[in-house]
Amino acid sequence: MLTSEIGTFEEKGGTIIFFLSKKGIAVVDSQFPDQSKHLIDALGKRSKEEFKLLINTHHHGDHSSGNISFKGIVGHVLAHENSLKNQKNVAIANKSEDKQLYPDQTYSTIWCQKVAKENICLYYYGAGHTDGDSFVHFEHANIVHCGDLVFNRRHPFVDRGAGANMKSWIEVLNKGLNKFDKKTTYVFGHSGSGYEIKGTADDVNKFRDYIGNVLKFVEGEMKAGKTKEELLKVTLIPGSEDWKTDGIQRPLEAAWGELGGK
Ligand SMILES: [Zn+2]
Numbered sequence: 022m023l024t025s026e027i028g029t030f031e032e033k034g035g036t037i038i039f040f041l042s043k044k045g046i047a048v049v050d051s052q053f054p055d056q057s058k059h060l061i062d063a064l065g066k067r068s069k070e071e072f073k074l075l076i077n078t079h080h081h082g083d084h085s086s087g088n089i090s091f092k093g094i095v096g097h098v099l100a101h102e103n104s105l106k107n108q109k110n111v112a113i114a115n116k117s118e119d120k121q122l123y124p125d126q127t128y129s130t131i132w133c134q135k136v137a138k139e140n141i142c143l144y145y146y147g148a149g150h151t152d153g154d155s156f157v158h159f160e161h162a163n164i165v166h167c168g169d170l171v172f173n174r175r176h177p178f179v180d181r182g183a184g185a186n187m188k189s190w191i192e193v194l195n196k197g198l199n200k201f202d203k204k205t206t207y208v209f210g211h212s213g214s215g216y217e218i219k220g221t222a223d224d225v226n227k228f229r230d231y232i233g234n235v236l237k238f239v240e241g242e243m244k245a246g247k248t249k250e251e252l253l254k255v256t257l258i259p260g261s262e263d264w265k266t267d268g269i270q271r272p273l274e275a276a277w278g279e280l281g282g283k
């Protein structure tokens with residue numbers, strides 16, 4: 022638990038936040054169907070309230086494929102309009118539309134709703150990890166779910182096929198850092214081993230700098246005439262050596278493509 026009413030759930034996939042209030046339960050992200058069933062069972066032992074709202078920070082399967090476990094028991098499912106578009110595109114391509122519970126509510130730039138004493142607000146600041154990522158702010162508790170806009174000391178997936186953009190991602194993180202304050206607790210979609218799924222503005226700053234460092238490094242390597250194959254052999258990003266996990270090729274390849282490499 023982060024407060025008496027708000028906690029995180031980790032099993033398999035992107036971090037979930039749940040909010041237990043006297044006016045209903047809200048959940049942010051749903052991992053996979055089994056994980057959501059485990060969460061629903063566990064929360065049922067703590068609260069008799071109904072599930073009022075399920076929010077998806079974005080469409081990726083490790084954040085939204087558990088939605089289906091909330092079918093018939095949740096009041097509304099909410100996400101950014103591009104998250105819904107992306108979820109549909111992927112489900113149609115994978116012939117898995119019957120396994121989806123799509124958002125029935127979407128928004129474009131800002132969405133807020135009061136639930137008991139909490140005010141839950143979603144903010145969309147443009148393309149980042151995809152083109153449909155929201156910051157979800159629990160204002161009273163001052164907790165923000167960043168979804169996959171922040172990978173804490175872990176190399177991120179950059180979904181260019183779903184509109185991701187690393188240069189814009191830096192601006193999105195700056196806008197979030199300006200919107201929230203020094204006391205805000207940030208919850209991250211994923212973290213590297215030994216690092217927490219929650220942190221402070223300092224961790225968000227470090228991840229923003231990491232994205233900048235990846236772009237700067239790849240640009241330098243391009244100018245030095247390196248091939249893509251040579252680039253992908255790199256094991257650390259200069260200036261962001263805390264990022265040591267597998268998967269460094271994904272941001273390198275994304276930056277290469279975004280900077281016009283073939
Ligand atoms: Zn994720």
Ligand SMILES: [Zn+2]
Nearest residue numbers: 079081150169
């Ligand atoms: Zn993701």
